[in-house]
Amino acid sequence: MKGRSFLLIALFLTAIDLVIPYLLLADTPRFGASFTFWSVLTAAVIAWAAVYTRRWGRR
Amino acid sequence: MNAGYVWAAMIFWTAVAAWIATVARRRMGKGATEFFIGGRRMQGFVSGMTYAATTYSAFMLVGLVGLTYNSGVGALGFEMTYLIFTVLFLVVFGPRFWLVGNRFEHITPPELLAHRYANRSVAVVAAAISFFMLIPYSSVQLMGAGFLVHGLSNGEIPFMAGVLVMAALSGFSAWWAGMRSVAWTDAFQAVTMMITAIMALLFVAFQFFGSPAAFLSSVGENNPDLLRFTWEPKLFIGLTLPWAFFALTNPQVSQRMYIPDRAESLKRMILYFAAFGFLYTIISTLFGYQAAALLPGLDNPDAAMPTLLTRIPPALGLILFIGIFAAATSTLGSIILTLSSLFVRDIVKHVNPDISEGMERWLGRLAMAALLVACVVFAWFRPGLITVISSMASGGLLVMAPAIIGAFFWRRATAAGAILSMAVGGVVTAIMYIGDIYPFGWWPSVWGGALTTILFVAVSLFTRPPDSAGEFIDWLDGELKAKGFRRIR
Numbered sequence: 145m146k147g148r149s150f151l152l153i154a155l156f157l158t159a160i161d162l163v164i165p166y167l168l169l170a171d172t173p174r175f176g177a178s179f180t181f182w183s184v185l186t187a188a189v190i191a192w193a194a195v196y197t198r199r200w201g202r203r
Numbered sequence: 204m205n206a207g208y209v210w211a212a213m214i215f216w217t218a219v220a221a222w223i224a225t226v227a228r229r230r231m232g233k234g235a236t237e238f239f240i241g242g243r244r245m246q247g248f249v250s251g252m253t254y255a256a257t258t259y260s261a262f263m264l265v266g267l268v269g270l271t272y273n274s275g276v277g278a279l280g281f282e283m284t285y286l287i288f289t290v291l292f293l294v295v296f297g298p299r300f301w302l303v304g305n306r307f308e309h310i311t312p313p314e315l316l317a318h319r320y321a322n323r324s325v326a327v328v329a330a331a332i333s334f335f336m337l338i339p340y341s342s343v344q345l346m347g348a349g350f351l352v353h354g355l356s357n358g359e360i361p362f363m364a365g366v367l368v369m370a371a372l373s374g375f376s377a378w379w380a381g382m383r384s385v386a387w388t389d390a391f392q393a394v395t396m397m398i399t400a401i402m403a404l405l406f407v408a409f410q411f412f413g414s415p416a417a418f419l420s421s422v423g424e425n426n427p428d429l430l431r432f433t434w435e436p437k438l439f440i441g442l443t444l445p446w447a448f449f450a451l452t453n454p455q456v457s458q459r460m461y462i463p464d465r466a467e468s469l470k471r472m473i474l475y476f477a478a479f480g481f482l483y484t485i486i487s488t489l490f491g492y493q494a495a496a497l498l499p500g501l502d503n504p505d506a507a508m509p510t511l512l513t514r515i516p517p518a519l520g521l522i523l524f525i526g527i528f529a530a531a532t533s534t535l536g537s538i539i540l541t542l543s544s545l546f547v548r549d550i551v552k553h554v555n556p557d558i559s560e561g562m563e564r565w566l567g568r569l570a571m572a573a574l575l576v577a578c579v580v581f582a583w584f585r586p587g588l589i590t591v592i593s594s595m596a597s598g599g600l601l602v603m604a605p606a607i608i609g610a611f612f613w614r615r616a617t618a619a620g621a622i623l624s625m626a627v628g629g630v631v632t633a634i635m636y637i638g639d640i641y642p643f644g645w646w647p648s649v650w651g652g653a654l655t656t657i658l659f660v661a662v663s664l665f666t667r668p669p670d671s672a673g674e675f676i677d678w679l680d681g682e683l684k685a686k687g688f689r690r691i692r
Contacts, residue, residue, distance in 0.1 A: 145294070145295050145689065146689075147611075147612040150291075150295050150612075153291065154288070154291060157287055157288070157291065161280075161284050161287065162436070162439075162440075165280060165432050166432070166436065169432060170431060170432040170433070171431055172430070172431070173423065173427030173428065173430045173431050174423055174430055175419055175422070175423065175430060177276075177430065177432075178276045178277075178279075178280060178430070178431075178432040179276050179279055179430060179488075182276075182279055182280045182283040182284075183279075183283065183481075183485065185283070185287065186283045186286050186287050186481055186484075187481065189286075189287045189290050189291065190290055190474070190477040190478065190481060193290050193291075193293075193294050193473060193474065193477060194474055196294055197294060197470040197473065197474070198470075199687055200298070200466045200467065200469065200470040200687060200688060201465055201466035201467030201468075201469075201470060201687065202467075202687055
């Protein structure tokens with residue numbers, strides 16, 4: 145991954161990691177709110193890592 | 204709980220870990236690389252589990268449980284944010300560390316910095332900051348074990364007994380067979396941590412709530428505030444920022460990017476660790492919700508998990524105790540081994556570059572013994588600043604992030620920029636933590652991180668980068684493509 149792509153992904157993740165819980169979910173007292181959001185976001189990043197790294201070691 | 208049971212659990216655990224260390228020693232080859240990083244021959248599962256066991260200390264089942272008990276879902280956000288950025292950093296920097304380490308035979312992360320910046324003093328400064336921040340942090344692991352054993356046995360087992368058993372166990376593992384032993388015991392300990400935590404979580408859910416689903420509904424009904432995100436932004440950012448960069452700035456984990464035997468193993472290390480971290484974070488947070496429902500009104504949130512242990516059958520409580528003990532022991536062993544390698548490779552070799560590899564191993568062992576004694580003495584005094592020390596360790600190490608990122612991505616980055624930013628940033632951040640200085644309510648980690656970045660960029664722009672900087676980055680770019688880490692367009 146090039147430096148610019150890395151920077152853009154890091155900024156995007158930082159933004160949604162903070163903005164969505166604070167602006168949309170903070171006052172919702174359910175597991176379906178912030179708890180699920182962070183869990184799904186993390187699972188999505190792990191899934192992205194699995195896809196991104198799938199060709200490592202195949203050359 | 205009966206003190207005899209606790210002693211029996213510790214003795215059993217020590218025997219198992221000692222047996223694993225002994226088997227590991229039979230496979231250990233010669234040389235410093237073999238001792239400190241397992242000869243770069245670790246396979247994916249063991250690499251992933253040692254990464255996980257090193258990262259996840261007793262903080263998870265004690266500190267994070269208490270944080271959730273006290274302040275709700277923000278604790279999950281804090282820990283998941285750490286994991287998100289760790290996965291990202293491992294995907295981006297893992298191949299870079301691994302390729303450079305293999306090619307230039309680096310053993311410690313500061314050696315990589317010294318190479319890139321063509322200046323060995325960069326490594327000395329990075330090593331010094333690591334010592335300053337990680338020795339107190341290691342002592343906190345020991346103190347955690349002491350408090351846990353003391354509390355679980357209702358005061359029958361002295362605090363220092365827990366401290367000494369844990370110091371001896373983690374020290375033996377690292378001393379006996381270096382990284383191979385630490386990695387194998389870590390892998391076993393990580394599996395133990397996960398299995399014991401799942402068992403206890405399910406037991407409490409069925410025993411006290413009827414089922415996991417009933418437990419989740421009861422939180423919504425009885426503790427809805429703990430599902431609201433109530434953390435102030437300054438608190439969330441101040442706590443999360445240093446942990447987001449943990450994978451790069453903490454040498455005990457960044458050194459693990461050197462150990463996989465091939466690219467496939469590096470990939471597996473990242474994915475196994477990520478899966479472990481995801482599950483373990485959710486489990487730890489759910490324990491916090493269980494404790495909030497069953498044990499309301501505790502004065503000390505950190506007592507939530509130890510108190511919960513007394514509410515479950517002794518056999519299960521002991522199993523979970525072993526899981527927590529294992530988590531603390533594996534973190535301590537890894538830190539001690541890494542710091543000993545930093546002492547030998549980045550400080551002693553800076554003074555005398557000609558020492559033999561056999562001497563490096565022995566000096567590493569001596570450093571381990573000295574470090575353990577220092578940690579035990581520190582724990583013995585039981586400083587009342589545990590939280591400050593833990594925060595300072597992560598916040599203080601953050602000052603290395605600009606120099607590490609710049610090493611790989613910025614051709615203009617210079618040794619002067621790296622040294623000044625780390626040294627000044629480290630001192631300022633430590634003073635702010637110790638002096639409890641939070642200007643405008645922002646945490647020292649935020650100020651320290653900003654100051655370090657500004658210094659690194661400004662000083663680099665006014666000084667000359669090494670001639671080899673462009674060559675280093677171009678070579679690495681070519682290797683990433685040649686080894687299949689990056690697609691060729």
